[in-house]
Every structure is written in structure tokens, then in C-alpha cells.
Amino acid sequence: MSAEVGTFFALVARDLRVLRRQFGQFLVRTIMQPLLFVFVFAYVFPKIGQGFHGGSTGVSFTTVLVPGLIAVAINFQGIQAVALPLVQEFSFSKEIEDRVLAPVPVWVVGLEKIAVGAAQSLLAAGVVFPIVYLVHAHGAAPSLHIHDPLLFAIALVFACVLAAALGLFIGTVIDPRKIPLLFAVVVIPITFLGCVYYPWATLTPIPWLKVLVLLNPLVYMTEGLRASLTPELPHMPVWAFMLALVGGSTALTIVSLRTFTRRVVT
Amino acid sequence: MIGEPAIIPSAATESPIRAEQLRKVYGSRHETVIAVDGLDLEVRRGEFFGLLGPNGAGKSTTIGMLTTIVVPTGGRALIAGLDVRHHAAAVKRRIGVVSQANTLDRSLTVWENLYYHGRFFGVPRRRARLRADELLEQFALSERAQSMVFQLSGGLAQRLMIARALVHEPEVLFLDEPTSGIDPQSRINLWRILGDLHEAGQTTLLTTHNMDEADKLCERIAIIDNGKALALGSPTELKQTLGADTLITLTIDGEPAPLAERAAALAGVRAVEREGQLVRVFATRSEGVLAKLVETATSLGLHVRDAASHPPSLETVFLTLTGREYRE
Incomplete structure (x- = not known):
């Protein structure tokens, strides 16, 4: 057993080595989108007199955006850090063939990918937070306060695990030739319909959409962070997003470890 | 479990x-x-x-x-x-x-490929470093230790x-x-x-x-x-037990059956197989058999398009066993 734990951490050490080597790349791919987003919508728009406001509550749009953009960074990183390398390993690099010969059950190799992916998502959240918090026009500051640190921590961690498990699932089921479609068909719809730019509760005027987006894992990440960072904004009940985040992480981890094992052991 | x-x-x-x-x-x-x-x-x-x-x-x-x-x-x-x-x-x-x-592992250097592999298998850090150095030396790869593997x-x-x-x-x-x-x-x-x-x-x-x-x-x-x-x-x-002797192949223009019949009766010929226009002759010795076969074919009025002799080898063992044409 302890030998297998040793192997697990050796796999982690390898991934961290690679992350250190590619840290610049990690930062660029993590920062670019949220930075441009807050720059245009929280800085340029107020300056040129255009603007949004967060529903009927009268809070600034940046307050709506902060939890949303952090959740997007988490979700995007899960796919970037787990799914894309895996697709490469399955198709042209074949590296996976060697990795699964590490002396542990095959599912442990998948679990390690989820663990490191979740850690990268957490890191991405940490990197993105100061940007989305600080970049805004005068008077457009977001108003945040963490009233329940435990709730915040649990929502954050499970959002990261859910994103990484989703990454592993996508990475094991997608046909490598269809990767160009991944962004158009999966990543972009998830992002735009993930209650990132509007709280879920404000969708009431469009009931079908309000129900449909419940299929989107990003909704629960966003709402979880919204409830813990900007509790004054309308948000989903705590039990609802917690159930989805914890239950979804667990279920998707189990399912993705199974698809991973089936993919490598024939 | x-x-x-x-x-x-x-x-x-x-x-x-x-x-x-x-x-x-x-x-x-x-x-x-x-x-x-x-x-x-x-x-x-x-x-x-x-x-x-x-x-x-x-x-x-x-x-x-x-x-x-x-x-x-x-x-x-x-x-x-x-x-x-x-x-x-x-x-x-x-x-x-x-x-x-x-x-x-394309994301790692040559040396790191060995080091991390050792770590996956529970080799302690110092020993893994040592093994990586040793093996690079043994496989004449030391100079490339810091190269990325895709190079x-x-x-x-x-x-x-x-x-x-x-x-x-x-x-x-x-x-x-x-x-x-x-x-x-x-x-x-x-x-x-x-x-x-x-x-x-x-x-x-x-x-x-x-x-x-x-x-x-x-x-x-x-x-x-x-x-x-x-x-x-x-x-x-x-090579011995399977009687894989010299394999002689002849490709004939026309009907090779008469040649195959006559070939089987020749001295030193152990077996004859036919496949389309190809005649395969398994001979216990190589000297003279090929020449004799060509001579026989000519005397039968058959045109030999191709003739080759393969000395005893695993190739001939393999062909004896599978009776098949080369697939490579």
C-alpha cells in the first residue's frame, strides 16, 4: 500500500516538474481571458459610458463578475490541464502507454491526474482573483466579503475537483480528431451559459433556460462562489450547489476513472 | 481486492x-x-x-x-x-x-525520463539519480542528458x-x-x-x-x-528439426504442374509446394539443385521468370510452417 502511495506522489512530482517548466505558459493561458474580460467590461465600458448592472439589485457588474470569472478560470483549467494533455497522450505521443505501466492499479494514474488538475485549478483561481478584483474603473469596485470561510473553502475545493474530473472524462471519451470541436461545442457553451455574467436567479424571465442550465457544471461552481463571496446577490440555495458540487465531483470522478481504465486496458 | x-x-x-x-x-x-x-x-x-x-x-x-x-x-x-x-x-x-x-515523456529531458521512471517504481531519490547517470553512460546518452526527448x-x-x-x-x-x-x-x-x-x-x-x-x-x-x-x-x-533446408523458389510462365512433378523426383529434393505460378522446392542441399530445376523447366518448354535460392534460415522455417508467401 505504501509503495503505491509512493508511486502516486512520484507521479505528482513529475507533473509539478512539468508545471514548473511551463509556468509562464500556465500564467498566460490562465490570465489572458479574465484580464481582457475585466478590462473591457469593468474598465472600458464604465469609462465610455456603456455598462451593465447586476440584475435588479443595483450592485456593480464587477461584483457579479468576480465569482463568475474565478469559476470560469477553474473550469477552463480543469479541461486545459487534464483533458488536452491526455488527448495528446492517447493519440500521437502514446506516453500514456508507459504511464499506466507504473506499478499501481490503472485507476490510480487517473486519480493522480484529477488531483494535479484540481491543484492547477486552485492555483488558477488564486492567480485570477487579484486581477478580477483589482482591474476596474473608478467607482466600479466589486463588493466582496467572505462571511463563511468554511463554505467558501468547500465550494472552492469541490469546484476544482469537479473541473478536473470533467477534464479527465472529456479527455478519455473524446475522439482526438474532434478536439477542434471541443471548444465550440463544449467549452464555449459551458462558459456562456454558466451563470458567469448573471446570477442564476435572474434567469426567472426565461424559465426554460433557467432549467436547462442546471445541466451545466459551471453553474454550480459559479453559484457556489457567488454564495460565499457576494452573498448579497441572489444565489442558489446552499444545499443545491453543495449537493451538485460534492455529489457531481464524486460521481464524475468515479465515472471518469472507469472510462480512463477502459480506454487504456483492453 | x-x-x-x-x-x-x-x-x-x-x-x-x-x-x-x-x-x-x-x-x-x-x-x-x-x-x-x-x-x-x-x-x-x-x-x-x-x-x-x-x-x-x-x-x-x-x-x-x-x-x-x-x-x-x-x-x-x-x-x-x-x-x-x-x-x-x-x-x-x-x-x-x-x-x-x-x-x-515529451515534457521531460532525457535524464528526467530515467529519474522519474525510477521514482514511479519506488527507487529512492539518490539511487534514482545514480541509476539515471549510470544508464545514460551505459547507453552512450550522457551527452544528451539535458536534451528534451523530442530532439x-x-x-x-x-x-x-x-x-x-x-x-x-x-x-x-x-x-x-x-x-x-x-x-x-x-x-x-x-x-x-x-x-x-x-x-x-x-x-x-x-x-x-x-x-x-x-x-x-x-x-x-x-x-x-x-x-x-x-x-x-x-x-x-x-532449422534442423523442421527440415528447413535450402528453399528454392521458381516462378514459371505457364502451367507449373509438370515441373513440380519432375522436381519431386530429383535427388536432394525433400518436398515441393505449388502456389499459382510459384514452385517452392525444399532441398536438403543447395549445390546443383537450382541448376537442375532450371534445366528441367527448360526441357519441359517452360519459361522461368524468376528463380532464387534461400540458404537454411528461420525464414525458410517460417515458410515451411506457414506455407505462405512473404508478407513483408
């Missing part, structure tokens, strides 16, 4: 590799492909063993099962007495695998893959067609390295469709085709 035997057999008394009626069937209810069909195999400690067969014979599937990444449909495969199905992790700890594809040529990458498979000092080394697709110089160099490993007592299972390679490296060879073992023995035994 429930139901695993509590006692793990001692590695010292068990064969490093044993397969009993090993079978793999791929496919759905509608269409099945039998890749391996009841294969029995036993490799002795320190032995260099070859699995020889044409493409699609079931060699890679067999290696896949012995190395835990293909689940057998039937039969058993044991590595050092451990069933690959029930003790996959323990089996993986005891084996080193060089697969057909380049599976090196390596095919031959160097192959060498690094073998070095990597040895970091954790495996009981059994698996090599799946290690020399396919590399240049002749690299191949000769690799043969030397593999010869050295054999001398040092490394148990090795090699698959190849290169008969020359099997002949050169292996102590014993199993010739397999369609997932079945057709013959087993040392290269010399195989």
Missing part, C-alpha cells in the same frame, strides 16, 4: 514468464477476432526468448496480456508466479517494457526507451519489435546492447518479424501465427 491468494509465490522458484492456454478475443457479438488462440509459453530465468511471427500474428497482444494492459479472455499468464489479472500492480513492478511506439533521433529514442525500462532493475524485460523503423547502424548497435544485457543475465522476451534478429539474439524462439504457436526451439533446433 477480494479473493486474491494470500501467499505470493517466491520469485526465485517460478518461471519469469508462463502462459497457459492464453487467449484473447476482440470484438462484439457480431464480429470477433481471435488475436491469441490458446498460447502456451514458458520462459526460463536469464533466457533471451523470441516471439517470431508476421504482422498480425498476435505478438503484441501477447505482450499486452503479459504486461497487464490487455485483459486475457481465457487461460492464464503469470509473471514470476503472479497472475497478471489479479496482481497487476505487483506484476508491473517486476517488468520493464519497451513498446513499439515511442512512449517517452532525439529514432535510434537514440529507442535506446533511451530501453534504458528507461531498466531503471528499476526489472526481473523481466519485454521488447516489442524494438528495431522496426530504425536505421541499420542503430539496429546493429541495439543488437550489441541487447546481447550485453543477455550476458548480464537479464530475462528478456522479444517480439520481432525479423528472422535475422531472432536468429542472432534469441536462445529459444516460438514461431507464432494466427495467435497459435507453430514451433518452439532454439534457432538451430528449429
Whole structure:
């Protein structure tokens, strides 16, 4: 057993080595989108007199955006850090063939990918937070306060695990030739319909959409962070997003470890 | 895991590799492909063993099962007495695998590929560093230690893959067609390295469709085709017992039957086979038979389009066994 734990951490050490080597790349791919987003919508728009406001509550749009953009960074990183390398390993690099010969059950190799992916998502959240918090026009500051640190921590961690498990699932089921479609068909719809730019509760005027987006894992990440960072904004009940985040992480981890094992052991 | 035997057999008394009626069937209810069909195999400690067969014979599937990444449909495969199905992790700890594809870690340097591989297998940090240095030295890769692996040529990458498979000092080394697709110089160099490993007592299972390679490296060879073992023995035994003498092939314009009949009666001819316009003559000696055959054909008024003589080799053993035309 302890030998297998040793192997697990050796796999982690390898991934961290690679992350250190590619840290610049990690930062660029993590920062670019949220930075441009807050720059245009929280800085340029107020300056040129255009603007949004967060529903009927009268809070600034940046307050709506902060939890949303952090959740997007988490979700995007899960796919970037787990799914894309895996697709490469399955198709042209074949590296996976060697990795699964590490002396542990095959599912442990998948679990390690989820663990490191979740850690990268957490890191991405940490990197993105100061940007989305600080970049805004005068008077457009977001108003945040963490009233329940435990709730915040649990929502954050499970959002990261859910994103990484989703990454592993996508990475094991997608046909490598269809990767160009991944962004158009999966990543972009998830992002735009993930209650990132509007709280879920404000969708009431469009009931079908309000129900449909419940299929989107990003909704629960966003709402979880919204409830813990900007509790004054309308948000989903705590039990609802917690159930989805914890239950979804667990279920998707189990399912993705199974698809991973089936993919490598024939 | 429930139901695993509590006692793990001692590695010292068990064969490093044993397969009993090993079978793999791929496919759905509608269409099945039998890749391996009841294969029995036993490799002795320190032995260099070859699995020889044409493409699609079931060699890679067999290696896949012995190395835990293909689940057998039937039969058993044991590595050092451990069933690959029930003790996959323990089996993986005891084996080193060089697969057909380049599976090196593209995100790491040459040295790091060895170091982290050692760490995956529980080699302590200091020892892993030492092993990485040692192996790079042994495989003449020290100068490339800090290169990224995608900068390596095919031959160097192959060498690094073998070095990597040895970091954790495996009981059994698996090599799946290690020399396919590399240049002749690299191949000769690799043969030397593999010869050295054999001398040092490394148990090795090699698959190849290169008969020359099997002949050169292996102590014993199993010739397999369609997932079945057709013959087993040392290269010399195989050549002798199977009566693989000189193989003479003649391609005739016209009907070759009369030639085949006359050929069978010639002195020194053991067997004659016919396939379309091709006549295959298995001769116990090479001197004079080819000339005699051409002469006979001419006297029958047949035009010989092509004639060739193959000295005794595993190639002829293989053709004797499968009775098939070259597929490469």
C-alpha cells in the first residue's frame, strides 16, 4: 500500500516538474481571458459610458463578475490541464502507454491526474482573483466579503475537483480528431451559459433556460462562489450547489476513472 | 481486492514468464477476432526468448496480456508466479517494457525520463539519480542528458526507451519489435546492447518479424501465427528439426504442374509446394539443385521468370510452417 502511495506522489512530482517548466505558459493561458474580460467590461465600458448592472439589485457588474470569472478560470483549467494533455497522450505521443505501466492499479494514474488538475485549478483561481478584483474603473469596485470561510473553502475545493474530473472524462471519451470541436461545442457553451455574467436567479424571465442550465457544471461552481463571496446577490440555495458540487465531483470522478481504465486496458 | 491468494509465490522458484492456454478475443457479438488462440509459453530465468511471427500474428497482444494492459479472455499468464489479472500492480513492478511506439515523456529531458521512471517504481531519490547517470553512460546518452526527448533521433529514442525500462532493475524485460523503423547502424548497435544485457543475465522476451534478429539474439524462439504457436526451439533446433533446408523458389510462365512433378523426383529434393505460378522446392542441399530445376523447366518448354535460392534460415522455417508467401 505504501509503495503505491509512493508511486502516486512520484507521479505528482513529475507533473509539478512539468508545471514548473511551463509556468509562464500556465500564467498566460490562465490570465489572458479574465484580464481582457475585466478590462473591457469593468474598465472600458464604465469609462465610455456603456455598462451593465447586476440584475435588479443595483450592485456593480464587477461584483457579479468576480465569482463568475474565478469559476470560469477553474473550469477552463480543469479541461486545459487534464483533458488536452491526455488527448495528446492517447493519440500521437502514446506516453500514456508507459504511464499506466507504473506499478499501481490503472485507476490510480487517473486519480493522480484529477488531483494535479484540481491543484492547477486552485492555483488558477488564486492567480485570477487579484486581477478580477483589482482591474476596474473608478467607482466600479466589486463588493466582496467572505462571511463563511468554511463554505467558501468547500465550494472552492469541490469546484476544482469537479473541473478536473470533467477534464479527465472529456479527455478519455473524446475522439482526438474532434478536439477542434471541443471548444465550440463544449467549452464555449459551458462558459456562456454558466451563470458567469448573471446570477442564476435572474434567469426567472426565461424559465426554460433557467432549467436547462442546471445541466451545466459551471453553474454550480459559479453559484457556489457567488454564495460565499457576494452573498448579497441572489444565489442558489446552499444545499443545491453543495449537493451538485460534492455529489457531481464524486460521481464524475468515479465515472471518469472507469472510462480512463477502459480506454487504456483492453 | 477480494479473493486474491494470500501467499505470493517466491520469485526465485517460478518461471519469469508462463502462459497457459492464453487467449484473447476482440470484438462484439457480431464480429470477433481471435488475436491469441490458446498460447502456451514458458520462459526460463536469464533466457533471451523470441516471439517470431508476421504482422498480425498476435505478438503484441501477447505482450499486452503479459504486461497487464490487455485483459486475457481465457487461460492464464503469470509473471514470476503472479497472475497478471489479479496482481497487476505487483506484476508491473517486476517488468520493464519497451513498446513499439515511442512512449517517452515529451515534457521531460532525457535524464528526467530515467529519474522519474525510477521514482514511479519506488527507487529512492539518490539511487534514482545514480541509476539515471549510470544508464545514460551505459547507453552512450550522457551527452544528451539535458536534451528534451523530442530532439532525439529514432535510434537514440529507442535506446533511451530501453534504458528507461531498466531503471528499476526489472526481473523481466519485454521488447516489442524494438528495431522496426530504425536505421541499420542503430539496429546493429541495439543488437550489441541487447546481447550485453543477455550476458548480464537479464530475462528478456522479444517480439520481432525479423528472422535475422531472432536468429542472432534469441536462445529459444516460438514461431507464432494466427495467435497459435507453430514451433518452439532454439534457432538451430528449429532449422534442423523442421527440415528447413535450402528453399528454392521458381516462378514459371505457364502451367507449373509438370515441373513440380519432375522436381519431386530429383535427388536432394525433400518436398515441393505449388502456389499459382510459384514452385517452392525444399532441398536438403543447395549445390546443383537450382541448376537442375532450371534445366528441367527448360526441357519441359517452360519459361522461368524468376528463380532464387534461400540458404537454411528461420525464414525458410517460417515458410515451411506457414506455407505462405512473404508478407513483408
